[in-house]
Amino acid sequence: MNKKTRRNIHRAAKRTTFYIFVTGVVIAMLLPIYFVVSLSFLSTREAYRYPLPLLPELKIHYKMTHGERGYLLSVYDQIDKEYQTVMDTQDLDKMSVYMKSQLGAPMSVSEIQQQIARLDTEDPIYFTRRKNLLYNYQTFFQVAGTGQAVPALIRSLEICAMTIVISLFIGGMAGYAFARYYFKGRNALKFSVLFVRMFPGVAIAMPMVIILVNMGFYDQPIGLSLVYSVGSIALTIWITASIFMGIPISLEEAAQVFGATKIQTFIRITLPLALPGLAACAMYAFLGAWNETVAAIILTQFNPTFSVVVYQTVLGAVGQVNLAAAGGIVMALPAVLFTFFIRRYIHQMWGGVTV
């Protein structure tokens, strides 16, 4: 074995180790996500079976025969490769509900009766139904917060939008001031804005309730977005201050020499250059406001946010992890979409290099 092959082997071994490591990390991150997504499509019966199926079934194969108490219903189990009895009853309403809520392959009472009619000629009978994969999601939106899910979703988006606007506007301006102007106590002040983030929301919940009630903002989207802004303004100030500091002041001066007013300079030079940082701030503000639950529970009463609704459903959905999973996915989806949307701006580049 000469030196060159040894070096090649060494290099290959190194690369292989690296990929194994990376794959491991990726799997560790993706596995929980995969399970939640898959769980959200499982029927209740599937969700509580052991071992847990990796993928939801798309069709349910029913078998029916005469039982001791009425009609004996069995479903085919893909894992055990056999029909398993699920109920023995005469009550077709109950059977229909069970098919819908536990098996996820609904049939109306009259459809069941049609099948039962076939029992006269053959026994047992077999029939197949498509599974309603979105059953959990439909249920979630119907059940959650007793029909509150959609308004709560809209309300949450509203709150997020307001939080982004408020924190970018105030935080961005403060960040610019911290970056461009020198004044006494600048660093102390800049540090002290982080102070608000040191308190957990629960700790200052009561004062917040009182203040919001006094302002007339209790149980209002604007009230919550104000509360969320307090936290994200601090972060926005820090991010934008460093972004603005990174923009050479001569770029602004050049614009002024070449005929721009201060406002024009800000809009046409500073703002576009700061866009990646502002996008990152918007993302933080969105995620913070979207996922926040504790303050939302305390500060809302009849107008809960979406996170509160999901939280309540998850709490109330004892024995329905699949439903909770669907709620979680619905909760995560806007955040994921927004993050992907804003990613374009965070990675904004001009000819290959960021500012």
Added chain:
Amino acid sequence: MATLQLKNLTKRFGKKVVAVKGINLEVHDGEYLVLLGPSGCGKTTTLRMIAGLEEATDGEIILDGVDITDLPPRKRDISMVFQSYAVWPHMTVYENIAFALKLKKLSRSEIDRTVREVAGMTKIGDYLDRYPTQLSGGQRQRVAVARAIAVKPKLFLMDEPLSNLDAKLRVATRTELKAIHNKTHATTVFVTHDQSEAMSIADRIVIMKDGEIMQIGTPEEVYNESASIFVADFIGTPPTNFIDVQVVAAGGTLHLVNPHLKLPLSPENAARLKGQEQRNLILGIRPENLTLTGETEANLSAPCLVAEPQGSHQVVSIELDDKLLKIIAPARPAVHSGEMVHLKFKQESLRFFDPQTGQRI
């Protein structure tokens, strides 16, 4: 094109720092004026006050007879090339050049024509669609120049526009800048701390030190008729040689005397120093005005310390009172270190300075 006047222009930073100390200056129409001085002498501050980027503490800035001291930068009708170029990274080259023209609300076709014209002049026509980060330093510098000339300003300001280029490109670019100036004839104030750059492009040079103007003159004037030790030392490479001497009358003429030297003066020089017998002064002489001669004619003889061949000439150094004396001599015959060199002083090139004030006598 325009004339610029600075009257008693002053800039203070805080209470202690006086960056510019009441300078008076007139820039003629179409002139290429260079502000030259060591680091921290207030060149940039002066330029920024003219541009309006820095508020003047005192004094007036008058452009074409109009007092612009308190106008914001955009109303001054000037343009500037920044040391860091300050081309906007989020705009293409085309957009960079067109920015000011758009703000002036010119028509699209007019903007397009101007952009292409100045891009051709600065040889960046092929890069108009690129972003600045896709250009080399030299190309970016051209974009900055193109952007500045596109607006056809009354006055051009340049703050060390070549200092970020490598030595060779710097020399090539300064020639191009001068060529562009010869086409546009725009009144220009150019800042640099590089004296050879100043000498090669300036119509007139303003030499500054510690916020004050030391001398204003054409390159020949500041070189040959330096007004002070500072200027004589600052201009030229190698700089002027300075020798402490005493004026002594002997044998019907005046001599400059020092333990190593007894230099009889020509009638013109003697006339200039008439009545100053016994006075101590500083003799300044440029390296090329010391010539190598035979032993008998020499005013000064000393062993060569080092000789640095430069191809076209050689720089010979000798030591005199712990100070180096440099001589620019023809390349041949080559001088070797240790060899005795015999020097003759060119009488018409002797300059006398007051040791106390540093001013020319």
